Amino acid sequence: MQQRTKGRLRIALPNKGRLADDVRTLFADAGLELRTVGDRALVAPLGADFEAIFVRAQDIPEFVADGAADAGVTGWDLVCESERSLESLLDLEFGRCRLVVAAREESGITSLDDIVSDGNGGPRVATAFPRSTKRYFADARRTITIVPVSGAAEIAPHLGIADIVTDLVSTGSTLRVNQLREVATILESTARLITASERLPGRKRAMDELVAALESVLRARGMRYIMANIPRAALDQVRDVLPGLNGPTVIDVMNGGHLVAVHAVVRQDAIYRTIADLKTLGGEGILVTRIERLMP
Numbered sequence: 001m002q003q004r005t006k007g008r009l010r011i012a013l014p015n016k017g018r019l020a021d022d023v024r025t026l027f028a029d030a031g032l033e034l035r036t037v038g039d040r041a042l043v044a045p046l047g048a049d050f051e052a053i054f055v056r057a058q059d060i061p062e063f064v065a066d067g068a069a070d071a072g073v074t075g076w077d078l079v080c081e082s083e084r085s086l087e088s089l090l091d092l093e094f095g096r097c098r099l100v101v102a103a104r105e106e107s108g109i110t111s112l113d114d115i116v117s118d119g120n121g122g123p124r125v126a127t128a129f130p131r132s133t134k135r136y137f138a139d140a141r142r143t144i145t146i147v148p149v150s151g152a153a154e155i156a157p158h159l160g161i162a163d164i165v166t167d168l169v170s171t172g173s174t175l176r177v178n179q180l181r182e183v184a185t186i187l188e189s190t191a192r193l194i195t196a197s198e199r200l201p202g203r204k205r206a207m208d209e210l211v212a213a214l215e216s217v218l219r220a221r222g223m224r225y226i227m228a229n230i231p232r233a234a235l236d237q238v239r240d241v242l243p244g245l246n247g248p249t250v251i252d253v254m255n256g257g258h259l260v261a262v263h264a265v266v267r268q269d270a271i272y273r274t275i276a277d278l279k280t281l282g283g284e285g286i287l288v289t290r291i292e293r294l295m296p
Contacts, residue, residue, distance in 0.1 A: 009050050009210075010051055010068070017057070022095065023073050023191065029292065030293070031047065058074075058078050060078070061082035062084065064196055065082070065084035072194055074192070077132070085197070089194065090193040092192060092214070093218055093221075094190065099166060099185070100167065101186060102167060103164050109164070112183060116142075126153045126157070127148065127166040217292070219295075222267060224289065224290065226278075230281060235262075
């Protein structure tokens with residue numbers, strides 16, 4: 001591993017895939033744009049205080065736990081599977097999926113209660129998550145035999161390799177296409193910013209600033225800033241239309257006479273109705289803008 005730049009904290013990021021694209025977009029929106037010298041670069045500056053290393057998502061928990069990186073971004077499913085002592089600093093709210101137990105539709109298995117031991121080590125379960133699967137069934141007091149696979153676990157029951165699978169799903173469509181039925185959910189996962197808590201002292205301020213920057217971008221997503229000129233006499237009704245985060249901001253309009261300017265942050269999915277309601281109250285000069293970052 002290349003020596004880290006002095007004074008910079010090292011952040012392990014996924015090197016490819018949809019998760020890598022989402023992570024780069026989030027960091028760029030937070031003002032931490034990656035400046036790589038090429039698509040195959042392993043290390044890149046990340047703002048003035050951090051540097052990124054690009055590794056496989058499944059290796060990030062190990063890199064962070066072993067101290068090769070101060071923090072990392074990867075799926076919570078991979079953190080749980082690693083069984084390393086790691087702390088989630090921030091839920092990044094993308095990469096959402098679930099690790100589920102599934103069985104063939106004609107198996108008659110519809111719940112965990114239908115999974116019983118056959119006296120020969122229990123039903124065979126094909127999975128790319130052997131540790132999480134073993135832990136889940138042990139907690140449920142079910143005896144099983146793990147059949148490790150590197151991918152495409154859903155084909156295992158059709159080939160006679162296993163009776164049951166545990167696999168990641170987002171919509172469940174892949175399971176349905178392969179005539180598999182969800183039986184139980186082992187865990188829910190999203191992308192997380194993680195660190196090894198015992199190594200955080202001495203770097204806490206920088207990590208807190210990183211969390212605050214990323215969180216401000218996440219908080220702004222799905223929100224809009226709306227401004228409008230409203231008759232002063234309609235202010236009481238406006239407060240119901242524009243509750244905002246702490247109520248609307250009201251500003252006198254120069255030479256506006258009976259008009260005042262109101263500003264507020266509202267949900268994107270409420271914009272259509274909000275504009276209609278403001279116009280009903282006599283609103284004019286209505287402006288809606290995107291928000292890049294939103295601090296509490």
